[in-house]
Amino acid sequence: MQTKKCRICGGEFETGGNGRYCSSECKKKAYYIRLPIKQKSTGVCVVCGGEFKTHCKERKFCSKQCNGKVGNEQDKARQVRTEYNSWRGMVERCNYPKNKKYHNYGGRGIKVHAPWVASFETFLADMGNKPTPKHELDRIDNDGDYTPENCRWITHLENIRNRSDITLSMPIVREIRRLYAEGGWTQKQLADKFGTWQTTVSSIILGKAWQEVPSTTTM
Secondary structure, eight states: OEEOTTTTTEEEEESOOOOOSHHHHHHHHHSSSOOOOOOOEEEOTTTTOOOEEEEEEOOOOOSSSHHHHHHHHHHHHHHHHHHHHHHHHHHHHOOOOOSTTTTGGGGTTEEEEEEHHHHHHHHHHHHHHOOTTOOOEHHHHHHHOTTTTTTTEEEEHHHHHHHOOOOOHHHHHHHHHHHHHHHHOOHHHHHHHHTTTTTHHHHHHHHSOOOOOOOOOOO
16 A cells, blocks of 8 residues: 545545545546646757747657658668668679678679779669669679679579579488478478579479489499
8 A cells, every 4th residue: 555645635545556536526526627737848840940839858840741851861861871882892892802702703803883983972873772772783794794784783582593603402402302391391482592493493392303313333
């Protein structure tokens, strides 16, 4: 039990919960007595600079429209940041030997369009924004340079399937067959996992491709 003051008469009373009134009579009076309303303070909108009245000192916007403008600007900044990361990764892969992926790009003679190296803004103007922040930069010709004609935005899965270092081998094929036989994996899920096509996985499972060669022993 705890002692509280009645909000209507000011008398003290004991309660074991969140009671606000000492009696049912005071509770009834509460419906007819208007309690003092907390005074509003004046705020200044951080977007348009207009003044507004509010009970909350933490409020920063005068309207939903101004709040939405900030959200849109943050989304745009976040979007540009993903394109910048793609641009920076491209330049470093091709121009900095210390980059861990240099041997697959600059080490193979892959170059970046000179105006792109000099300016991120030029790269963004030529390529445009990504369809989604998860899209990745891809070269249509895997042996060609990073140029406006040879580059595009594609999904991560499409990028995996286009990579030159993704190849099937008999151990991978056996793993595909094992996982499918155990259940819990669809052909599409296996194709996504190993970076290949669903039709290829289907052919492997049906034994139309990558057939096991019986071992021969010589006497």
